[in-house]
Amino acid sequence: MADDVVLQTSGLTKRFGDLTAVDNLDLEVRRGEVVGLLGPNGAGKSTTIGMVLGLVAPTAGGAQVLGHEVRTHREQALAGVGPMLEVTSFYPHLSGRENLVAVALLRGGGAPARVEVVLTRLGLASRSASKFRTYSLGMRQRLGVASTLLGDPALVILDEPANGLDPAGQREIRELVRELAKEDRGVLLASHILHEVEQVCDRVLVIMKGKLIASGTIAQIAHRGSYYEIVVPDVGRASSALRALPGVTEIRETPAALEVVADAGRGAELNRALAAAGIYASAIVPRTSSLEDVFLELTEAESDVPAAS
């Protein structure tokens, strides 16, 4: 495990009876990077986080946090983790501040001294004396995020942190996540809000039915759905001419055009190859996909495959 790796899972698997919730998942989070864990509801994101936090026992594989195996050295492993679970739960009869103090007391170390700092950082100072039960959903989410920073963690795990937040609140959370990465913390962000992930994550893991179906930077993932639309008079001949070209990974034929999946910046090369074959394209248009397009394409394709049993 490299020095800057704060979280590493290998072969992480969880089965609930016949249902495989997480299937042989390998992931890595390094200091200073934000890794998005993307997937539709029920994809296995929260179960993965549950295993990383030692709340759910893996059926196979394991997770290491800061070099400590979670299963065998949970306390040491979690000392460096600031977790926020999907459902933010605190004591309803305690105020926001008291809830943070209660968490800080169990964390020990310098955590109690950081309560006021994190309240201010998350914009909760003015309502910190109000009971948790009176908080709006957005304030509850903020308190959840605030609790992650009490222990000055090297790894922050955020499960759907923007749930219930208004656009301004979502933006603040995105900015905070980027700040956390700048402070040399690793951040694992589980979300199904794609534009949130697109804007803050350095790398993305897409999971579906517990399986990792794609991973890479946002650009790499988005590129999976990018292609050149080439309008030519003879689609069949053009397809043959381009098929052997290096960097071309897929060619789809439509009645009026070709859709050529190739590395970025290859438009001129494609044009040259067609011209060399005596085919003159009337248009070569690069079509780029958003993360959302790719995500939907990936997950819809995977949802047609029966779940592993």
Added chain:
Amino acid sequence: MFRLLRSEVYRLRRRFMPWVLLLLIVVAGVGFYVVVYASLQAQVEAMRSGAIPSQPGAEEAMRETLEAMRPDRVQSFGVQIVSGLGSVMLIVFAASHVGTEFAWGTLRTLLAHGAGRTTFLGAKLLSTALFAALFMFVGIVAAILGSYVVQAIAAGETRGVDLGAVANSAGRAYYTFLPYMALASLIALWARSAGAGIAAGLVVLLTEGLVAQLLVSLNTDYAKIVNYGLSRNTSALTRVVTTTSATPEPGFSTLPDQGQAAIVLAIYTVVFLALAFWRLRTRDITLG
């Protein structure tokens, strides 16, 4: 463990329920003395004045009860009040203390922040036991206060509290609470519900004793079986009945000896706690 215990105590101090229970036991401790004294005194006066017919020995029995309410008898009458009410209240408290962590979803929050399962439950149970000790102490102080109030009203011979005897009696009563609290905690944890823990604890507390008493009254040989239950060993250890009457229960002579009672209650407590620890350690915390 110490960090978790601090957090538990911090949260407990800010809960409404423990304060309500302490207030109730204070009111009950003093109030019971005053109400019982006033009632008995009124009956004695009524008999003397002929307002109600006097029955042979009735006045004497009442006088004995009034005597039992003096400070030098707190170890029986006072402890009996506190343990009778306390066993119910502490079952409610123990189940609620564990069960609400599931209801509020805070168990996941605490465990995610690094609390170990064993230490979490250890701190939870230890704080329950500490509160029970505080409850007992406050209840006994209230009972002593009640006995002095009665003594002051009665204006008779002044007697002091036998603190050693009171501590001994209260300690025994406290010991008998432990298996019931452990059972309530276990069921609350197993069912992830305070209500389930309260129901199980109260059902065992209220019905097991009645069943045991009924069986022994039918045939004293049944004592060999029911003497391994909770209620008979509780009675053996405290040597008082669970009702407010100070008369020994039927079948008193068939109660187990105090050594066996202490061991049986300890075994129940340990088994209930061991099951609770095992259940929490082996469970996936996907809810609560």
